[in-house]
Amino acid sequence: MWRNIASNALTLLIVVVAALAGFIAWAKTQFTAPGPLAQAICVEVPSGSTMRGISQDLAEQGAISSERIFRIGAEYTDRSQDLKAGSFLVPETASMDEIVSIVTASGQSTCGTEIVYRIGVTESHVEVRELDPATNRFVEQAEFDPGADEAAPEIYQQVRDAEDTRYRIAIAEGATSWQIVDGLRNADFLEGDLAEVPAEGYLAPDSYEVRPGASRGELIDRMRTRQEQRLSAAWEDRADDLPYDTPEEALIMASIIEKETAVADERPQVASVFVNRLNEGIRLQTDPTVIYGITEGEGTLGRGLRRSELDAETPYNTYVIDGMPPTPIANPGQAAIEAAVNPAETDYLYFVADGSGGHAFAQTLSEHNENVARWREIEAQNADDSDGGE
Incomplete structure (x- = not known):
């Protein structure tokens, strides 16, 4: 009799263990499988929230198929106590595993x-x-x-x-x-x-x-x-034979490049013009440095430069001084810094606006004068258009 009871108990235990293993495998599949969410949503996690409350909210919004599996999965992966307050973007078809990561990871809101x-x-x-x-x-x-x-x-x-x-x-x-x-x-x-x-x-x-x-x-x-x-990383990866010897001087050049063009692809070319000029002993002759000498960086000039300002001898007037100004003239971005230490290899010595937002580059003064003439024609045409063509 006791042998039969033990045999039946063992059989029952095996059935229970097999069923439990099957349930765990099924639940794991449900936890990691793509979810039912058809369109991304924002999920708000207020301070003091619990996994139970969040799972209810997610179920109501159609983001998860089972509140219980969501909570069990969070508990099983040791994340149930890691909820972060914030508002989080949950993408379409996000799995329950992915959603748990979203609401427990960095705490940096990505939605709202x-x-x-x-x-x-x-x-x-x-x-x-x-x-x-x-x-x-x-x-x-x-x-x-x-x-x-x-x-x-x-x-x-x-x-x-x-x-x-x-x-x-x-x-x-x-x-x-x-x-x-x-x-x-x-x-x-x-x-x-x-x-x-x-x-x-x-x-x-x-x-x-x-x-x-x-x-x-x-x-x-x-x-x-x-x-x-x-600046340190860029300086370590700098080109050879630059006409400046310190990271600080490279930063000055980067600031000039930054103020001369907002076109990302042009920065290395603009850098090459200034590097070529420094190498050949030609003054930089760049308006932004003159403007900085007038405003000292406090706002914008709001008008064109006067002839007297272009002729005035100041530390920032690169029409008058040799080399670069004593300090940067703005805070350059990373692309301008990289252009300053790795300029394009060109023979350009001049550039002027081309009317498209970029610049026309030239090797010789005669080419540059032609580009300037074209730019003045564009300026004149724009002035006529703004006056209604009269």
Whole structure:
């Protein structure tokens, strides 16, 4: 009798173990298989959320097929206690395993509302925008100048109080250190004083994610560190026989290149012109350096250069001085830095605007004069068009 009972118990145990193994295999397949989501969605994870609450939300939005398997999978992979507050983009057909990773990984929101403060060369403005998960594109909701006297739009005040709002500071290539500091002082979601303007050229133009209440000084330090890293890496990989001997001089050249062209593909060619001029003892003769000598980087000139300004002997007037100015004239981006240390190999000594946003390059003065004549014709035509053709 006891032998029969033991035999039956063993048989039952084997059946249970086999069934459990089958269930685990099936659940694992369900956990890692493509999910039912037909269109990307944003999932909000408030502070203090639990896997149970998130699994219910995901099920209601049609992102997962089983709340239980979602929670078991999170527990089995040791991620059930790692929920991060924020708003996260869940792509279509994302598996439960992928969704668990999305809501437990970095904690950096990838969805929802974003406040972007763009500090530019000619102007700065704040954008309030929201990600449309269906298209993965941001839709602008408001834009304003925080330095103006006008009040911020109501939607800005609303989203500032939202827990999942993301903040970014976007610095344009070619912005001066004064412009960056002035812009940061107008960012009311940052804290801390900036007692002085950092050295020109040593702040990296880039996009910086910040949190409300972040320190302005610490953000400046991040910019400075990033620029130092870029400059150091570029200098290590520099071309031979450059007409400058230090990374600091390369940064000066990069800033001039940055201010002369916004066309990425042209930067190495522009660099080659200035390098060729330095090698041949020809003055750089570049307007942006003269302008910097007048404005000292505090805003834009807002008009053309006068003859007297082109003739004035200042440390930044490269029509008068030999070589380069004493400091950078803006904060160059990485592409301009790389162009400065690895210029194109050309015989160009001149360039002028060509009317398309780029420049026409020339080896000789006669070729350059022809290009200048064409550019003046374009300018005259544009002036006629703006006057209605009269």
